[in-house]
Amino acid sequence: MRILVGLGTCGIAAGAEATFRALREKAEAAGVPVRVEKTGCLGMCYREPLVEVQDDGGIHYRYGHLTSDKVDRLLEEHVRGGRPVAEWVVWSNNGIGTEKAFLERQHRIVLRNCGLIDPERIEQYIEAGGYKAFTETLERNDPDAVIQIMTESGLRGRGGAGFLTGMKWRFTRLAPGAKKFIICNADEGDPGAFMDRSVLESDPHSVLEGMAIAGFAIGAADGYIYVRAEYPKAIERLNIAIAQAEERGFLGGNILGRGFSFNVKLKEGAGAFVCGEETALIASIEGKRGMPRVRPPFPASKGLWECPTSINNVETFANVPWILTHGAEAFNSLGTANSKGTKVFAMAGKVRRGGLVEVPMGISIKEIVFGICGGIKDDKRFKTVQIGGPSGGFIPAELQETIIDYESITKTGAIMGSGGLVVMDETTCIVDVVRFFLEFTQRESCGKCTFCRIGTKRMLEVLTRITEGDGREGDIELLEQLALLVKNNSLCGLGQSAPNPVLTTLRYFRGEYEAHISNKKCPAHHCQKLLTYTISDVCNGCTVCGKACPSDAITGDKKVKHVIDQSKCIQCDECYRHCKFGAVVRD
Amino acid sequence: MEAHRKFDFKNLHYAGQRGILIPSLQKVQEEEGYISRESIIEIHRQSGIPLAQIYGVATFYSQFRLRPVGKNMIRVCHGTACHVSGAKGISQAVEDHLKIGNGETTPDRLYTIETVSCLGCCSLAPVIMVNNDTYGNLKAADVKKVLRSYKKLPEEVSK
Numbered sequence: 074m075r076i077l078v079g080l081g082t083c084g085i086a087a088g089a090e091a092t093f094r095a096l097r098e099k100a101e102a103a104g105v106p107v108r109v110e111k112t113g114c115l116g117m118c119y120r121e122p123l124v125e126v127q128d129d130g131g132i133h134y135r136y137g138h139l140t141s142d143k144v145d146r147l148l149e150e151h152v153r154g155g156r157p158v159a160e161w162v163v164w165s166n167n168g169i170g171t172e173k174a175f176l177e178r179q180h181r182i183v184l185r186n187c188g189l190i191d192p193e194r195i196e197q198y199i200e201a202g203g204y205k206a207f208t209e210t211l212e213r214n215d216p217d218a219v220i221q222i223m224t225e226s227g228l229r230g231r232g233g234a235g236f237l238t239g240m241k242w243r244f245t246r247l248a249p250g251a252k253k254f255i256i257c258n259a260d261e262g263d264p265g266a267f268m269d270r271s272v273l274e275s276d277p278h279s280v281l282e283g284m285a286i287a288g289f290a291i292g293a294a295d296g297y298i299y300v301r302a303e304y305p306k307a308i309e310r311l312n313i314a315i316a317q318a319e320e321r322g323f324l325g326g327n328i329l330g331r332g333f334s335f336n337v338k339l340k341e342g343a344g345a346f347v348c349g350e351e352t353a354l355i356a357s358i359e360g361k362r363g364m365p366r367v368r369p370p371f372p373a374s375k376g377l378w379e380c381p382t383s384i385n386n387v388e389t390f391a392n393v394p395w396i397l398t399h400g401a402e403a404f405n406s407l408g409t410a411n412s413k414g415t416k417v418f419a420m421a422g423k424v425r426r427g428g429l430v431e432v433p434m435g436i437s438i439k440e441i442v443f444g445i446c447g448g449i450k451d452d453k454r455f456k457t458v459q460i461g462g463p464s465g466g467f468i469p470a471e472l473q474e475t476i477i478d479y480e481s482i483t484k485t486g487a488i489m490g491s492g493g494l495v496v497m498d499e500t501t502c503i504v505d506v507v508r509f510f511l512e513f514t515q516r517e518s519c520g521k522c523t524f525c526r527i528g529t530k531r532m533l534e535v536l537t538r539i540t541e542g543d544g545r546e547g548d549i550e551l552l553e554q555l556a557l558l559v560k561n562n563s564l565c566g567l568g569q570s571a572p573n574p575v576l577t578t579l580r581y582f583r584g585e586y587e588a589h590i591s592n593k594k595c596p597a598h599h600c601q602k603l604l605t606y607t608i609s610d611v612c613n614g615c616t617v618c619g620k621a622c623p624s625d626a627i628t629g630d631k632k633v634k635h636v637i638d639q640s641k642c643i644q645c646d647e648c649y650r651h652c653k654f655g656a657v658v659r660d
Numbered sequence: 661m662e663a664h665r666k667f668d669f670k671n672l673h674y675a676g677q678r679g680i681l682i683p684s685l686q687k688v689q690e691e692e693g694y695i696s697r698e699s700i701i702e703i704h705r706q707s708g709i710p711l712a713q714i715y716g717v718a719t720f721y722s723q724f725r726l727r728p729v730g731k732n733m734i735r736v737c738h739g740t741a742c743h744v745s746g747a748k749g750i751s752q753a754v755e756d757h758l759k760i761g762n763g764e765t766t767p768d769r770l771y772t773i774e775t776v777s778c779l780g781c782c783s784l785a786p787v788i789m790v791n792n793d794t795y796g797n798l799k800a801a802d803v804k805k806v807l808r809s810y811k812k813l814p815e816e817v818s819k
Contacts, residue, residue: 083781086794118783264739264778302686302723303735303779305792343682343721346777360681361713362720378678419782421741427783459740493782495740509743513777519720 074107074152076100079123079188081114081274082306083428087121091141096124099144105152113275115188117175118428120163123188126151135170137163175426178445180407182415183268183391184431187275192310195317198278204323206397207282210289211331219290220246223393225401227413232258232349232386233464233490234566235412235479238393241383244373245291248381255288255296256377256384258354262301262346263462264513266493268417269387271429273300273307276391277314281337283390285324286397288335291383296337299354302344311339346463346517350565351376351384353519364519365565386491388417408434412478422459422495423450432477439473442496453498457581461490463510463517464570466577467503486577488570502599503582504589507574508536514571525568528559532575542602544590553579594660601644604659608635608648612656618648681709681717685724694725730765730772732810734758734790739778741785746800750786751775753800757807770811 078084078093096109115123120137124147127133134157139147143161151157157165164170181187190197198204210219224239245253257280261269273280284296300308315337318324326334340358347353348363355377357363376382392414396404405413412434418441420427425447432441438458442448449455457467466487468475475481482489497506515529532555535548556572556579563569579586588594595603608618614632626642629635637648649657684707688699695718704711718724736754738747751773755761758771765772781787784796788806795806 082779082794083784083796086781086784086787086796118781121784261780262777264743265741265782266778267780267782270780301780303776340683341686342723343686344723345721357682358679360679360709360717362717421782421785422744427741462740493740495744495782497744501744506740506744509738509740517777 074129075127076107076109076152077112077125077127077188078109079113079115079121079125080111081271082304083114083118083271084121084123085306088140089122092122092124092139092144095141095144096148099148100152103148103153105148107152111191111193112189113187113192114271114429116179116184116271116429116431117163117172117426119426120172123163125188126157128155131166133166134162135164136161137172172426174447175428175430175445178440179431180415180433181431182395182404183272183279183388183417184429185276185395186279187271187429190276192275192277193313195278195314195321198276202398203278203394204282204321206394207285207289207323208329210286210397211329211333214331216246216290216292219286219397222397222401223290226396226404227401227408227411228389228392228396228404229412229479230386231388231392231416231491233461233488235489238385238389241373241385242287242290244371245293245381245383248374250381252295252378252380253291253293254377254380254382255284255291255293256351256354256358256382257284257296257298257387257390258349258351258384259298259300259304259307259387260342260349260354261304261387261491262349262517263464263491263493265419265421265459265462265495266491267419267421268429268492270301270304270307271419272387272391272417273304274310277307277311278318279391279394280311280387281314281318281324283385283393284337285328285335286393287383287385287390289333291381293383294334294336296335297340297358297377298337299340299342299348299358302341308339308341315339345519346513347519347565347567350567353565354384355382362519364521365567367564388492409476409478409481411480416477416489416492418492418494420446420494420496423453423498423501424448424496425450434478435476437474437476438468441477441494442473446496449496449498453500456497456499456501457503459495459497459506459574460493461488461570461573462493463514464488464566464573465490465493466573467506467581468577469581471581486580487573500597500599502540502595502597503578503585504536504595505540505597505599507578508533508540510574511536511571514567518567518571522563522565522568524559524562525564525571528555528562529568529571531555532559532572536575539586539589540595540600540602542589542593542600544586546590548590549579549583549586598659601646604644604646605639606637606642606644606648607658607660608637609656609658610634611654613654615654617651617653618657621647621651623647680707681714682721685714685718689724694728696726728765728769730769732771732790734771734773734788734807735776735779736762736773737777737779737781737785737787737789738775739780739782739785741782742778742787745785747786749800750788750798750803753803754788754807757804771807 124139162170163172229235353363353365372382511533612634619627
């Protein structure tokens, strides 16, 4: 019998390490014959800590919310007694559990090993078919064939822009130059996206293998992984994986005796969102300020140290070994006409089941949000889904039938981006979230292009005053004008896409801006300075609100309905939060 | 100045290669907690990289700090998911509890608060990270309990 504990960052944050320790210690103390092993992220972040018990009959039971206090019962009933604790099971391969819908509509290619193997043990990756594609590639010794398969598969870059991976590799291969580089972009900076972190933490070898294959295909002997310093667990596991791959001879000089050499180095990003942009990322590896430059020349011809360089995203690389093992057709039979394969989405926000889902391209937003992720938390109304982070846009509930592929998403004004989907409900104020994004892009603008540097600042000021109740007539038009100027006059993706949140919301939620500006009201009841607090007849005069009020705006005797003096109210929300009877009304 | 001799930047992983500056700064910060004026000068002396360039890089990236920080680094996530799940209230609770503002350090040098863009644990929002430990699904009321566990001596915490 084998027990797997999901030890990704999410799992650890939910207490999985304590569960892991308790399982090991208690199983050993009790002399139960069971192997307790680590694994990565199973994707069901909303049920962490997750534990999978695999019995000798081949039946796998996955338990959710398995905190350390539940370990005794699990060991006693399931491991010793052979009776699974049915009420905790979220999924099993013999059909029980509550979370079937979440897993069974997914199609896992990138996440094929996540949550199933121990990311710190290369032998488990190899056992799962790992490094087979790379070994066979070296045996066939035909780089052009690799590029041909990648092109036929239709795989497009998963970092956001969606350029054909095979084409990028071909350009880099054909570019003149003796020295070439592979860079893995793991600078996952979009707030709301965490699929790259999860892949690196759960299956680092799939990325290394993808990079090695890419290195062979384009003729590069060196690869860099540029990873965010905010991901300590990913860095730790990558370092372990690189050392193990070197030890086994999958990385290093004269790999498997085939004369091909490939070394991978880790570069920790130092915290700059703009470094997700490829030319800025290169500048950062070169030890400079991470500022983008004009393209062309593209990195494929002049990249790192002026050498031809192919930069691909984590998810892109993780797809590569699978495609080579299963063939281009297995991949391009999934998806839509121009978007092939699957895409991993990081689901977060006001959705019932948040976590990682990998679905074939072409699935609708509605299917993901409601079918897989169970709809909106607390039965609130679905308002919008934010896709693509600060560079992306908002797709409103009315367009939930929109299918996921590069072109359809772009048509809505948003972008596929790296695949963060943040679901928002009726309590989310659109103007406030857009202000939040502009605050982000304004702070992260490297300052090189005037329109991006100053334009985002001005847009942020306008948005801030709208949310504070000081919006003016003409602000919407001003935002539109600024948005177009910034979009058209910036060098890199950061500036060109920073206005997307503004532009998409002005298209779909214009009324909400107008309500803030003209009526001085926040329809989502979020912007505090636009709220009016009153006390309704439900009030029984318990005096709690009066004591909580920091500005002495509430008066009233015991057991008598209280009153808020609007001239003294500072909209701090304290009375609303303290009232146990729902008597305080916000409007 | 003598203290900074201990950094031998030529022995770094990237020795002999270009692009040594950022890893050097990261190494200094990892060991000293921040980038001091003296260490910038020391990097310049060993690598020959102009002082202005070192300063330019050190101030460009949000990771680098030019002032000392507390033993415990509290990172409050303000990513999108955390923002819509009440990160503001968490920040407020941390600041109220420690009686310092964002980016500041307590007088006893035990804690520094920093707001970060995204820690990548969005489905556990709102999230904070203390040193390398992540805490999710927080409510403002939980903050005290989390921080109290770090009140021990820094040496014990690091164990």
